Amino acid sequence: MELxxxxxxxxxxxxxxDRGNIFxxxxxLEARRIGVQIDECSIGxxxxxxxxxLFFIGGGQDFEQExxxxxxxxxxxxxxxxxxxxxxxxxxxCGGYQMLGQxxxxxxxxxxxxxxxxxxxxxxxKERMIGNYMFRTTPESSGSVIVGFENHSGKTYLGEDVAPxxxxxxxxxxxxxxHTEGARCKNVFATYSHGPLLxxxxxxxxxxxxxxxxxxxxxxxxxxxxxDTLENSAHDYMEHRLMHG
Numbered sequence: 001m002e003l004x005x006x007x008x009x010x011x012x013x014x015x016x017x018d019r020g021n022i023f024x025x026x027x028x029l030e031a032r033r034i035g036v037q038i039d040e041c042s043i044g045x046x047x048x049x050x051x052x053x054l055f056f057i058g059g060g061q062d063f064e065q066e067x068x069x070x071x072x073x074x075x076x077x078x079x080x081x082x083x084x085x086x087x088x089x090x091x092x093x094c095g096g097y098q099m100l101g102q103x104x105x106x107x108x109x110x111x112x113x114x115x116x117x118x119x120x121x122x123x124x125x126k127e128r129m130i131g132n133y134m135f136r137t138t139p140e141s142s143g144s145v146i147v148g149f150e151n152h153s154g155k156t157y158l159g160e161d162v163a164p165x166x167x168x169x170x171x172x173x174x175x176x177x178x179h180t181e182g183a184r185c186k187n188v189f190a191t192y193s194h195g196p197l198l199x200x201x202x203x204x205x206x207x208x209x210x211x212x213x214x215x216x217x218x219x220x221x222x223x224x225x226x227x228d229t230l231e232n233s234a235h236d237y238m239e240h241r242l243m244h245g
Contacts, residue, residue: 001217002034003029003034003053003212003216005036005038005055005056006038006039006041006051006054007040007041008056009042009043009060010040012043012067013057013093014058014059015059015060016149017194018059018093018197019196020196020199021056022038024198024205028209028226047080049079049088053212055089057091057099057100059093059094059095060094066112068099069114072099081115084187084188085186087187087215091197093193093194093196094151098122099114099115100114100120101117101119101121101122102119105121105122105124106124107126118188119159119162119185120159122157123154123155124153124154125155128152129151129152129153129172129192133171133181133193134146134148134243135167135181135193138163138165138166138184141204142203142204142207144204146193147200147235148193148197149195150172155175156174157178158174161185164182165183165184165189166181167180168181170243187212189208199234200234200235200238202226202232210222210223
């Protein structure tokens with residue numbers, strides 16, 4: 001077995017160590033003797049969606065998102081929408097999450113139209129939502145407690161056909177209003193969680209990898225356990241700090 005992973009815009013979207021998610025997926029696959037190939041695709045480079053099983057998009061600031069708009073307005077945006085509809089697996093963080101949605105409207109009324117791969121939209125606010133936070137994913141997305149770091153001024157709202165990735169336990173999440181965090185639509189896993197997300201949340205990492213393997217191979221044995229002592233210690237420390245600190 002093997003997975004082909006595409007890292008979209010790695011030179012532009014890499015806030016708060018988001019590239020660490022790629023390293024973590026690679027390490028956890030190789031530890032189980034599952035082949036993994038990782039390619040990078042940035043501005044001006046063609047995207048062969050048929051080649052890949054899993055796509056990763058990191059986070060970026062408003063300026064980086066504006067830089068990408070022209071590239072996404074062409075065939076690459078259509079290709080990404082096609083991959084989402086085909087239920088390819090995506091992990092999208094913060095700015096990458098927002099870019100998969102319909103649009104971002106700033107607090108003063110300017111609007112950036114994105115690719116509309118999932119039915120969410122984002123409204124900018126003057127106050128930032130920032131800090132360590134925690135949420136529990138829905139049973140359809142592993143049912144695990146996730147610890148991470150959020151830093152966004154955009155408030156994201158989910159359309160009726162989009163489920164949250166999870167519900168906030170501590171922090172702000174999508175918008176600081178409805179207690180939702182992230183989005184789960186088809187095989188898109190989208191979240192505001194930097195940190196990076198996956199090293200200290202191995203249960204979610206394995207769930208995403210399992211989803212990609214099952215989509216590719218139809219039937220797939222559950223991933224075997226790894227020694228996650230260090231990962232779980234980091235997770236449990238932050239969970240305790242958020243709940244009791």
